[in-house]
Amino acid sequence: MQKNKFSILNSQFSIIEVEDLTKSFGAFTAVDHISFSVGRGEIFGFLGANGAGKTTAMRMLCGLSKPTSGKGFVAGYDIEKQPETVKKNIGYMSQKFSLYEDLKVWENIRLFAGIYGLDGKLISRKTDETLKKIGLMNEKNALVKELPLGWKQKLAFSVAVFHEPKVVFLDEPTGGVDPITRRQFWEMIYEAAEKGITIFVTTHYMDEAEYCNRISIMVDGRIEALDTPRKLKEQFQANNMDEVFRKLARKARRVENGELRIENDGLGIENGELRVENDGFKL
Amino acid sequence: MLRYLIEKEFKQTFRNAFIPKLILVFPFMVLLVFPWAADQEIKNINVTVIDRDHSTLSKRLSEKIGASTYFNLAGYADSNDEGTAILEDGKSDMLLDIQPGFEKNLMNGDEAGVMISANAVNIMKGGLGSGYMSAIVQDFAGEIRAERIRIFGKTELPLIQVISKGCFNVFLDYKVFMIPALIVILMTLLCGFLPALNIVSEKEIGTIEQINVTPVKKFSFILGKLIPYWAIGLFVFTVTLGLAALIYGLIPKGNLLTIYLSVLIYISTVSGLGLVISNYSSTLQQAMFVIFFFMIIFILISGLFTPIASMPQWAQTFTYFNPLRYFIEIMRMTFLKGSGFWDIRQQLAALGICAFVLNGWALISYRKRG
Numbered sequence: 001m002q003k004n005k006f007s008i009l010n011s012q013f014s015i016i017e018v019e020d021l022t023k024s025f026g027a028f029t030a031v032d033h034i035s036f037s038v039g040r041g042e043i044f045g046f047l048g049a050n051g052a053g054k055t056t057a058m059r060m061l062c063g064l065s066k067p068t069s070g071k072g073f074v075a076g077y078d079i080e081k082q083p084e085t086v087k088k089n090i091g092y093m094s095q096k097f098s099l100y101e102d103l104k105v106w107e108n109i110r111l112f113a114g115i116y117g118l119d120g121k122l123i124s125r126k127t128d129e130t131l132k133k134i135g136l137m138n139e140k141n142a143l144v145k146e147l148p149l150g151w152k153q154k155l156a157f158s159v160a161v162f163h164e165p166k167v168v169f170l171d172e173p174t175g176g177v178d179p180i181t182r183r184q185f186w187e188m189i190y191e192a193a194e195k196g197i198t199i200f201v202t203t204h205y206m207d208e209a210e211y212c213n214r215i216s217i218m219v220d221g222r223i224e225a226l227d228t229p230r231k232l233k234e235q236f237q238a239n240n241m242d243e244v245f246r247k248l249a250r251k252a253r254r255v256e257n258g259e260l261r262i263e264n265d266g267l268g269i270e271n272g273e274l275r276v277e278n279d280g281f282k283l
Numbered sequence: 284m285l286r287y288l289i290e291k292e293f294k295q296t297f298r299n300a301f302i303p304k305l306i307l308v309f310p311f312m313v314l315l316v317f318p319w320a321a322d323q324e325i326k327n328i329n330v331t332v333i334d335r336d337h338s339t340l341s342k343r344l345s346e347k348i349g350a351s352t353y354f355n356l357a358g359y360a361d362s363n364d365e366g367t368a369i370l371e372d373g374k375s376d377m378l379l380d381i382q383p384g385f386e387k388n389l390m391n392g393d394e395a396g397v398m399i400s401a402n403a404v405n406i407m408k409g410g411l412g413s414g415y416m417s418a419i420v421q422d423f424a425g426e427i428r429a430e431r432i433r434i435f436g437k438t439e440l441p442l443i444q445v446i447s448k449g450c451f452n453v454f455l456d457y458k459v460f461m462i463p464a465l466i467v468i469l470m471t472l473l474c475g476f477l478p479a480l481n482i483v484s485e486k487e488i489g490t491i492e493q494i495n496v497t498p499v500k501k502f503s504f505i506l507g508k509l510i511p512y513w514a515i516g517l518f519v520f521t522v523t524l525g526l527a528a529l530i531y532g533l534i535p536k537g538n539l540l541t542i543y544l545s546v547l548i549y550i551s552t553v554s555g556l557g558l559v560i561s562n563y564s565s566t567l568q569q570a571m572f573v574i575f576f577f578m579i580i581f582i583l584i585s586g587l588f589t590p591i592a593s594m595p596q597w598a599q600t601f602t603y604f605n606p607l608r609y610f611i612e613i614m615r616m617t618f619l620k621g622s623g624f625w626d627i628r629q630q631l632a633a634l635g636i637c638a639f640v641l642n643g644w645a646l647i648s649y650r651k652r653g
Contacts, residue, residue, distance in 0.1 A: 092493070098491075143298075
């Protein structure tokens with residue numbers, strides 16, 4: 001793959017620009033010279049097997065982790081030099097639920113909206129609107145720890161977009177969520193995108209990948225493919241995104257501590273036969 | 284921004300199942316139980332008398348000792364060996380060996396011999412016991428001389444009487460002496476441990492990630508963490524102050540404003556230390572262990588249980604870096620002696636430096652980006 005083929009290095013249209021972004025932990029390179037750009041209002045899917053480096057890349061873009069080398073701009077600000085300004089312009093929903101479980105639903109919204117500098121009156125009015133929209137109005141005064149996971153995720157998303165950021169980063173937002181809530185979740189994502197919020201989302205669900213405008217697939221810290229779902233299917237002569245993903249992810253050869261780790265969920269049982277899906281045993 | 288953070292900390296603290304109870308129970312425990320337990324006065328020392336003189340005066344001395352609240356007359360022994368055996372069995376803590384010719388020598392103004400042997404396994408009991416005993420014997424000798432002056436109008440030896448008077452703690456009440464120091468311990472534990480466990484628990488739960496990705500200012504975040512502990516500390520201090528007055532009638536002699544100012548500076552010092560530890564720790568267990576280490580060291584070299592002046596020089600040097608040392612001095616001086624702002628200015632300045640350094644460190648060591 002030519003890495004830079006899809007880069008639209010034109011700041012007028014792109015809200016995220018990344019060039020040769022790298023993060024190493026000692027000898028291990030988690031993110032290996034990735035370059036791409038994301039346009040304004042786009043829903044950008046960031047795919048890859050576990051350990052491919054998605055979360056590390058995302059944390060760098062959010063100003064949570066310092067890049068080892070390379071450049072990155074989010075909403076026009078340098079992630080290396082102006083991480084705090086970047087933070088003013090983004091929303092973030094981490095893989096692990098990280099709102100305060102011992103605060104009530106409205107208190108969580110109030111806290112984070114307050115931190116982003118929203119006015120108190122505006123916060124209370126908008127809180128009700130938001131809660132009505134996501135169907136959690138009855139839970140307004142419930143402690144967050146009492147909510148089921150799917151509801152928590154909806155709340156976390158609402159908190160991430162409450163201050164109307166330019167970009168929202170979602171790290172596996174639908175992990176462990178039931179299909180109906182997942183569907184609602186994507187409706188919320190589309191609604192946010194319509195408002196002009198750029199969505200940067202990672203997922204392991206290939207049906208969700210189809211909802212994205214464009215997707216990138218990371219393998220071993222590098223971006224191996226980046227295009228619209230339709231074009232990727234054409235390019236890899238696949239019927240669906242699942243096949244595209246398998247074809248790419250089976251290249252994974254990441255070796256840690258001298259041990260070979262099979263990166264994708266390659267054990268499939270078909271026709272009563274155990275079949276090892278990747279040809280991964282080359283060191 | 285700060286308002287929302289403080290609001291959050293208070294809500295979390297008071298929603299915790301345990302901490303609010305702790306905040307209420309702690310001052311009561313410290314003031315109702317500890318002053319009695321931490322009392323280092325020694326009473327009820329068992330004494331065995333070996334009376335080799337069998338005179339009126341030797342009997343009078345034994346009775347005088349038995350009448351003191353510090354000693355119990357456990358019995359008499361006939362020989363040194365018997366006495367030593369009693370001491371070894373632990374039936375008695377001390378031996379008072381009255382030498383033959385005690386009465387005669389005393390009446391003649393010669394040297395009258397008394398030997399005191401104490402079981403020094405418990406060094407406090409042994410040391411203090413011997414001290415009290417010599418005081419009583421000297422007192423007794425004084426009495427006899429005084430009587431002789433009354434009878435004969437003159438004496439061969441000059442009469443020397445030593446009067447010791449405890450200044451500022453008139454009745455030498457150990458509890459009065461301990462309470463200001465116990466309040467210090469209470470403030471240290473509450474305002475040191477709670478912050479130490481705070482940030483690190485956000486790290487363990489993962490909520491810190493959601494905070495770090497916001498544009499929250501480090502200064503606001505740290506201040507938002509500190510202010511609730513300052514409020515809790517001042518509240519608990521007020522409660523202990525009330526309890527000390529109610530239960531022990533101990534009302535600070537110094538100016539209350541000065542005392543509160545010192546308390547505030549001290550609280551901010553220890554809570555700063557707590558946050559520094561929290562920032563560097565990655566697990567609760569680690570934070571707990573480290574703060575415990577510092578607390579034990581600080582308390583042991585603070586002059587709380589042992590006077591700093593009697594420590595070896597190197598340990599005394601250490602105490603200069605111990606905020607507890609200064610605060611205990613301030614509290615004892617303001618509570619018991621009524622020292623004013625000017626008298627405690629050096630200690631206050633030292634505490635102020637500690638507070639500045641630790642809180643600055645807490646601010647720097649909090650990292651929003653790994």
